[in-house]
Amino acid sequence: MAKRKKDDEYRTFQDEWTEEFAFVERAGSAVCLICNDKITSLKRSNVKRHFDTRHATFASKYPAGDSRKKACQELLSRVQASQQQLRVWTRQGDYNSPSFAGSLAIVRNGKPFTDGEYAKTFMLDVANELFDDLPNKDKIIKRIQDMPLSARTVHDRTIVMANKVEETQVKDINAAPFFSLALDESTDMCDRQFGEVMSLVIRVINFIVARALNDRQFKTLLDEVNNYPGLLLHSNVRWLSRGKVLSRFAACLNEIRTFLEMKGVGHPELADTEWLLKFYYLVDLTEHLNQLNVKMQGIGNTVLSLQQAVFAFENKLELFITDLETGRLLHFEKLSQFKDACTASEPIQNLDLHQLAGCTSSLLQSFKARFGEFREHTRLFKFITHPNECSLNTADLNYIPGVSVRDFEAEVADLKASDMWVNKFKSLNEDLERITRQKAELASKHMWTEMKKLQPEDQLILKTCNALPVTYHTLQRRFGAVAGDNSVQRP
Numbered sequence: 001m002a003k004r005k006k007d008d009e010y011r012t013f014q015d016e017w018t019e020e021f022a023f024v025e026r027a028g029s030a031v032c033l034i035c036n037d038k039i040t041s042l043k044r045s046n047v048k049r050h051f052d053t054r055h056a057t058f059a060s061k062y063p064a065g066d067s068r069k070k071a072c073q074e075l076l077s078r079v080q081a082s083q084q085q086l087r088v089w090t091r092q093g094d095y096n097s098p099s100f101a102g103s104l105a106i107v108r109n110g111k112p113f114t115d116g117e118y119a120k121t122f123m124l125d126v127a128n129e130l131f132d133d134l135p136n137k138d139k140i141i142k143r144i145q146d147m148p149l150s151a152r153t154v155h156d157r158t159i160v161m162a163n164k165v166e167e168t169q170v171k172d173i174n175a176a177p178f179f180s181l182a183l184d185e186s187t188d189m190c191d192r193q194f195g196e197v198m199s200l201v202i203r204v205i206n207f208i209v210a211r212a213l214n215d216r217q218f219k220t221l222l223d224e225v226n227n228y229p230g231l232l233l234h235s236n237v238r239w240l241s242r243g244k245v246l247s248r249f250a251a252c253l254n255e256i257r258t259f260l261e262m263k264g265v266g267h268p269e270l271a272d273t274e275w276l277l278k279f280y281y282l283v284d285l286t287e288h289l290n291q292l293n294v295k296m297q298g299i300g301n302t303v304l305s306l307q308q309a310v311f312a313f314e315n316k317l318e319l320f321i322t323d324l325e326t327g328r329l330l331h332f333e334k335l336s337q338f339k340d341a342c343t344a345s346e347p348i349q350n351l352d353l354h355q356l357a358g359c360t361s362s363l364l365q366s367f368k369a370r371f372g373e374f375r376e377h378t379r380l381f382k383f384i385t386h387p388n389e390c391s392l393n394t395a396d397l398n399y400i401p402g403v404s405v406r407d408f409e410a411e412v413a414d415l416k417a418s419d420m421w422v423n424k425f426k427s428l429n430e431d432l433e434r435i436t437r438q439k440a441e442l443a444s445k446h447m448w449t450e451m452k453k454l455q456p457e458d459q460l461i462l463k464t465c466n467a468l469p470v471t472y473h474t475l476q477r478r479f480g481a482v483a484g485d486n487s488v489q490r491p
Contacts, residue, residue, distance in 0.1 A: 011042050018076060019069045021051040022058070033075040034058060060453055099148050103157035113158075114212060116149035193359050197278050200269055201249050204256060207265065218259050243286035250283045250334055273349070276338060281356050284332040285363075288316065302458050304381045310371050317364040324357035384461055385429055387415060387475070388422045407474040415472065428464045432457055 013025035022033040030039040030047055034055050039046050052059065062068040106115055123144050131137045208214045249256070257270055269275040295309045320331055329336035335356075342349050368375075383390040392408075415421050435454055442451045465476055 013042050014044065017044070017047050019072050020064065021047050022055070022072045022075055023047050023051075024076065024079070033072065033079055057449065057452060098143075099153060100157050100161070102147070102149050103154045104161065106154055107158050107161075112209060112215075113151040113154040116151060116154040118212075120144065120147065120149045193362075194278055194282050197275065197282055198246075200267065200275075201246065201279075204260070204267060204270075205245065205249065208256070208259065214259075214263070218255070243290040246279075246283045246286055250280065273342060273351070277335070277351055277356070280335040280338045281332065281359075283334045285320075285360075288313075288320070288331070301456075302381075302384065302461060304385060305457060307371075307374055307378065307381055310367065310374065314364060314367050317360060317367065321357050321360050321364070324353045324360060327353055329353075384465075385432065386425065387412065388425055404474055411472050411475045415475065421468065424464060424467065428460060431460055435460075 013023075013030055017023045017030065018033075023030045023039075024033060025031070026038075028040075030042055031037070032039075032050065032054075037050065037054070039050060058071070059068075062071040102116060102119060106113065106119070124141065127137075127140055127144055131140050134140070208218050253270070260267060260270075292309060292313045296306055316331075323329060323331050327339075329339060339351055342351060379390050379392055383392060392412075435457060438454055439451055442448075442454075468476055
């Protein structure tokens, strides 16, 4: 009897699995918060095996203990917030939660809106067999049939969800005492000068990819020619998606022209030299912007490293302007290939690269305007890694609310006179330099998974800040505010 009781305990979900393995109980199954997979056999060994084999990177990044507990709780909070948001959306009119859940799954996985009808047909076919022996089978089938999931419905649900997300973000930002930098590369210049280019690309992609028959026929054409993987649907939310879409569109351009001709659809711009000049410029420019985007993403970036990434890109924009003005195009690979092709077919043709140089100059000015305040506080950001070298003025200190200038200045004077703490920050910078070299080496080999295993830079900085004794409590609070972590602040 005791053995049976122990077995029963091992067949029930244990609360500690949430903090140890990122699992929660849902409808009698253990559900992974990371990948959403379900485990029906509620045994610790099954849950642990899934976590160790499928999420080794997460396990190494957040070792067992407080760090993993915090990470798992954040995952749980996101899931709960998502569920709560679905309920909020459902209350906004004659909608139902399954319809929103289905629409969210479609857009989250980058599928066309028309897949809603396919998903509904799939569910009906499966339900007809799966619930054949249940007395309420007809009720289940009826509910699936009544669930609105047409292309128009999925589109409308997506708009509602996007608007609500934006409203929530604005509300949270307004309520936050501090917020971190997020780069949105979409600029007035790009939207104004190249909006018609992107608009045509999106229209052509939607004509091909969003229609199931066209999509299959186009992929068949690609298989016959070069087996290229096809086009990508575009998300208006992110410029990162624009870069990938444009790159894939450029690689398939000849096949796109052939396909549109077969369908009797006319887009003369796709053969127009001026339009193509802007198009290939946009392909190369968004690739550079994407590289900046990637550098500024991820966990562990400090405000100083983000600032340096922005300033480095501004320097590159200066280089790009000269590159276009001189016609070298060393940094515009696709545009250079297009120019060479035009010159070969029509040697006397004159391409207006100075117009593109002007657009790049506008982009540079936009960056400088957006990050002007960012530049003004360079000393403040550098202070978090070089407190023994930097001197901050009253304006720098006033930028951080609640600082006591008197205590701050006195503690900085003490720190600069202490060889032990000066050496501590010298060691910190040596570690940061080592990680930077490792990142560069791994990036050159495209070893992105290994890069994620490196210790985040902000953790190194905060660890050094936390090592300071209580006599430096004002310094610690300022480090926490600038570095973006309140855990180092003392009351």
